[in-house]
Structure formats: C-alpha cells, structure tokens
Amino acid sequence: MKPQEIEALSFQIIEKEAKDHGFDEKYWPVVRRMIHTSADFDYIHTIRFGNNAVEKGIAAIQSGCSMFTDTNMARVGIRTTELAHFGGTVSCLMTDPAVAVRAAAGSTTRALAAVDLAADRLKQGIYVVGNAPTALLRLIQLIEEGSVDPALVIGLPVGFVNAAESKQALMALDTPYITNAGRKGGSNVAAAVVNAMAIMAYETADRRFRA
Numbered sequence: 001m002k003p004q005e006i007e008a009l010s011f012q013i014i015e016k017e018a019k020d021h022g023f024d025e026k027y028w029p030v031v032r033r034m035i036h037t038s039a040d041f042d043y044i045h046t047i048r049f050g051n052n053a054v055e056k057g058i059a060a061i062q063s064g065c066s067m068f069t070d071t072n073m074a075r076v077g078i079r080t081t082e083l084a085h086f087g088g089t090v091s092c093l094m095t096d097p098a099v100a101v102r103a104a105a106g107s108t109t110r111a112l113a114a115v116d117l118a119a120d121r122l123k124q125g126i127y128v129v130g131n132a133p134t135a136l137l138r139l140i141q142l143i144e145e146g147s148v149d150p151a152l153v154i155g156l157p158v159g160f161v162n163a164a165e166s167k168q169a170l171m172a173l174d175t176p177y178i179t180n181a182g183r184k185g186g187s188n189v190a191a192a193v194v195n196a197m198a199i200m201a202y203e204t205a206d207r208r209f210r211a
Contacts, residue, residue, distance in 0.1 A: 007036070010036055011032065011036065014032055014035050014036060015032075017041065018032070018035070018041065018044060021044050023044075026054050026055065026058075026200065027049060027054055029196045029199070029200060030047075030054060030178065030193055030196040030197065031043055031044060031047055032196070033192040033193070033195060033196040034047070034189050034192050034193060034196075036192065037188050037189055037191075037192040038184075038186070038188070038189050038192075040184065042184065043180060043184075043189075046180040046181045046182055046184070047178070047179075047180050048167075048171055048177070048178070048179050048180060048181060049177075049178055050170075050171060050173070050175075050176060050177040050178075050179075051174060051175065051176040051177065052176060053152060053176040053177055053178045054178070054197060054200075056151050056152050056176040057126065057151070057152040057154075057176070057178070057194075057197045058197050058200055058201045058204070059151070060124060060125070060126055060151035060152055061082075061083065061086060061088055061126075061197060061198055061201040062086050062201045062205060063086065063124070064086040064087035064088045065088055065124055065125045065126055065151060066088070066089055066091070066121050066122070066125040066126075067083070067088060067089065067090040067091070067125060067126045067127075067128065067194070068090070068091055068092065068093065068114075068118045068121075068122065068125065068126070068127050068128065069090065069091070069092045069127075069128040069129075069130070069187070069190070069191075070092070070094070070111050070114065070115075070127075070128065070129045070130060070131050070132045070135040070136075070157075070187075071092060071094065071130055071131045071132075071187045072092045072094060072095070073130070073131075073187040073188070073191075074092070074128055074130045074131070074187035074188075074190050074191045075090055075091065075092040075191075077187065077188055077191030077192075077195075078090050078128075078191045078194045078195060078198070079194075079195045079198050079199070082198040082199060082201060082202040083198055085202060085205070086201065086205075090194075091118075092114075093114040093117050093118055094110055094111065094114050096114070096117060098117055099113045099114045099117055100113075102116060102117065108134070109132065109134045109135075111131070111132035111134050111135035111138075112132075112134045112135060112137075112138045114135065115127070115135050115138045115139050115142065116138065116142075119142055119147060119148050122148045122149070122150050123148070123149050123150075124149065124150070124151045125150055125151060126150060126151055126152045126153075126154065126194070127139055127150050127152075127153050127154070128154045128190050128191070128193075128194060129153070129154065129155045129156060129157050129190065130154075130156050130157065130158070130185060130186050130187035130188070130189060130190030130191065131157055131158065131159075131186070131187050132157055133157045133159065133161065133162035133163050133165070133166040134162070135157070136153075136155045136157055136166040136167070136169075136170060137162065137166045137169065139153060139155075140166070140169050140170055140173065143173055143175050144173070150175060151176065152175075152176045152177065152178070153170060153173075153175055153176070153177045153178075153179075154177070154178045154179070154190050154193050154194065155167055155170045155177060155178070155179040156178075156179060156180060156185035156186065156189050156190040156193070157185050158183065158184060158185035158186040158189075159183060160183060163183050163185065164181070164182050164183050167179045167180065167181065167182075167185075168181075178193055
C-alpha cells in the first residue's frame with residue numbers, strides 16, 4: 001500500500017472506532033491525527049482546548065507565524081510544505097550555543113533556556129512542547145508576567161515529573177492552548193497537532209493564494 005492509502009485506511013478505522021466523539025469539523029481533525037500518531041483513543045477524553053485554540057492556531061499559521069519546538073523530534077515531525085505557503089518557520093533552539101550558555105549560567109535545563117531565548121520572537125507565534133515540563137512551566141511564567149504573548153501554546157509534555165502538573169497550570173491561562181490531562185503526550189503527538197492545523201490552514205486559504 002502507498003503511504004496515502006495507509007493513512008486513509010487508518011483514518012477510516014479511527015472514524016469507525018471513535019463513533020460519536022462529539023468534536024466539530026475543526027477540532028476533530030486535531031484529535032484524529034493525535035490518535036493516528038499514537039494509536040491511543042484516550043485523547044478523545046483527555047484532550048483540552050482553551051480560548052478558541054484551533055481557530056487561533058490556524059490564523060497564526062496563515063499569517064506566517066514563527067513556531068518553536070522544545071525538541072528536534074517535534075521540529076522534524078512538523079510538515080513544512082503547508083507552512084512554507086504562508087512564510088512560516090519552525091525552529092528548535094535546543095542545540096543553539098547560546099542556550100547551553102544560558103542553561104549553565106542559570107543551573108537549569110536547556111529546554112527552559114530555549115524558551116527564554118525564543119521569548120522576544122514569540123509574539124503571536126506558536127510554542128510547541130512535547131517533552132519538557134520545564135519548558136512549559138517557564139513559558140507559563142513568562143505569559144503570566146506579560147513578557148510573551150504567543151498566539152497558541154501546544155503543551156503536551158510526557159512523563160512522570162511535572163508533566164501533568166504543568167498541563168494543569170496551562171489550563172488556568174487565558175492564552176489559547178491545546179493540551180491534555182495526565183501524563184501522556186510526546187513530541188510526535190505535539191507535531192501531529194501542528195500538522196492537523198497546518199493542513200486545515202492550507203485547505204481553507206484563498207485558492208488564489210495557494211496557487
């Protein structure tokens with residue numbers, strides 16, 4: 001089977017097993033792609049969207065926003081074809097020498113230091129966290145301080161230490177967010193969220209622009 005055929009069949013299976021999931025035509029594609037990536041139907045029940053998250057995410061992508069990820073795995077998992085049509089970029093600063101210097105000077109994680117380095121480039125951008133709770137907690141702190149104003153935060157860190165807690169803190173913000181309750185998540189799932197919105201952004205853009 002060709003890749004497109006495998007994906008189409010996978011979506012058919014998901015649709016059949018998900019049954020009456022209750023999501024509308026904008027939000028279901030995000031959840032469906034999360035399930036497709038992880039084979040985990042729990043996301044139907046644990047996903048959380050805040051403050052018109054999908055609409056804000058699509059609008060940001062169509063405006064050519066800057067996007068940052070907390071891992072290179074998430075970065076390489078994000079489709080760039082659709083983003084390129086709008087002039088958007090996706091970056092991971094984890095290997096930036098300046099991040100290593102900041103992390104060492106502050107005795108903290110590179111994930112946290114990468115958030116600080118991206119802060120002045122994050123206005124109306126998207127930050128994607130799929131691994132590090134420290135990155136999400138730092139981003140939440142900067143938002144609460146008024147230091148950054150992202151269009152959307154995708155917070156899906158995975159693990160046993162502060163993963164669930166950082167997501168709970170994200171849900172308390174007025175900032176648009178996509179997250180889930182509990183320990184599950186991961187860079188692949190976070191990238192899937194972006195990809196679902198990127199596809200919708202491309203498909204709903206003016207046809208003359210896409211041409």
